[in-house]
Amino acid sequence: MTFNPQEIAVGDAMPVLQLPPISRTTLALFAGASGDHNPIHIDIDVARKAGMKDVFAHGMLSMAYLARALTEWVPQRRILSYGVRFAAITHLGDRVQCSGKVVEKLTHAGRPCARIELTAAKATGEVSLAGEALVALD
Amino acid sequence: MIDRKHIGYTPPPILWDVEKGRIAFFAKVIGLTDPIYTDEAAAKAAGYRGIVAPPTFIFGAPGDSGETMKLIETLEIDLGKVLHGEQRFDYHAPVCAGDTLRFQSKVSDIYDKKGGALEFVVNDTTVTNQLGEHVADLHSVVVVRHG
Numbered sequence: 001m002t003f004n005p006q007e008i009a010v011g012d013a014m015p016v017l018q019l020p021p022i023s024r025t026t027l028a029l030f031a032g033a034s035g036d037h038n039p040i041h042i043d044i045d046v047a048r049k050a051g052m053k054d055v056f057a058h059g060m061l062s063m064a065y066l067a068r069a070l071t072e073w074v075p076q077r078r079i080l081s082y083g084v085r086f087a088a089i090t091h092l093g094d095r096v097q098c099s100g101k102v103v104e105k106l107t108h109a110g111r112p113c114a115r116i117e118l119t120a121a122k123a124t125g126e127v128s129l130a131g132e133a134l135v136a137l138d
Numbered sequence: 139m140i141d142r143k144h145i146g147y148t149p150p151p152i153l154w155d156v157e158k159g160r161i162a163f164f165a166k167v168i169g170l171t172d173p174i175y176t177d178e179a180a181a182k183a184a185g186y187r188g189i190v191a192p193p194t195f196i197f198g199a200p201g202d203s204g205e206t207m208k209l210i211e212t213l214e215i216d217l218g219k220v221l222h223g224e225q226r227f228d229y230h231a232p233v234c235a236g237d238t239l240r241f242q243s244k245v246s247d248i249y250d251k252k253g254g255a256l257e258f259v260v261n262d263t264t265v266t267n268q269l270g271e272h273v274a275d276l277h278s279v280v281v282v283r284h285g
Contacts, residue, residue, distance in 0.1 A: 029163075036197075050219070060194060076174075083224065086225075
């Protein structure tokens with residue numbers, strides 16, 4: 001559904017973004033691109049030492065994917081805030097799906113806004129990120 | 139247990155250059171295709187000063203500068219036990235390639251749950267640019283798992 005700030009209504013859904021399975025290559029590239037160099041995401045030896053079976057995805061990778069889904073629907077300049085809670089670890093091979101919907105229309109700091117509930121989930125349906133964004137409609 | 143004396147800890151500010159090559163790299167990894175992230179003319183046509191930093195891009199500064207690792211060392215946290223719990227961005231003005239941003243962070247709270255099995259470190263950061271504009275605020279919650 002096209003984002004039209006004049007006609008947006010509670011219940012309107014953001015187009016779903018389906019990502020490819022998480023790969024080691026993506027984690028290595030994202031470490032460099034994002035500045036998140038925690039070796040637990042790129043070095044299996046470090047991950048195992050920390051009690052994990054393998055490396056796992058940066059929370060910020062899913063947060064960036066979810067932001068991509070949002071900006072492919074709502075122009076970035078309308079986004080006033082964006083926040084998430086990291087609910088579950090995303091593992092290698094997981095297929096992240098990003099979705100969202102308008103849950104409230106409100107006035108914030110004198111501006112008409114919409115609150116969009118945002119979710120990143122795995123193919124199993126398990127939610128990995130639960131968040132929301134406030135977007136300006138003026 | 140993390141010493142609660144660190145509540146209020148304020149590291150020196152970070153200065154961080156927003157580079158177009160880095161934005162292009164980030165956009166490619168994430169799969170962003172809007173040319174405002176890679177093409178200056180497209181960004182300007184869309185009303186920006188220059189190539190636009192994607193919404194979560196500025197989170198790179200505390201990692202690049204070493205501030206994240208220094209905070210973990212200062213608080214004597216085992217990096218292997220750290221998970222990112224929450225992250226929030228409040229946006230006040232666009233961030234574009236060529237900007238020099240200033241990040242001033244503060245440990246605003248440290249608390250625990252489940253009888254100390256989980257500890258939480260809350261960090262709040264104010265971001266301004268070379269024009270003196272307040273561009274964003276970052277709010278992070280890091281979880282430290284014990285046992």
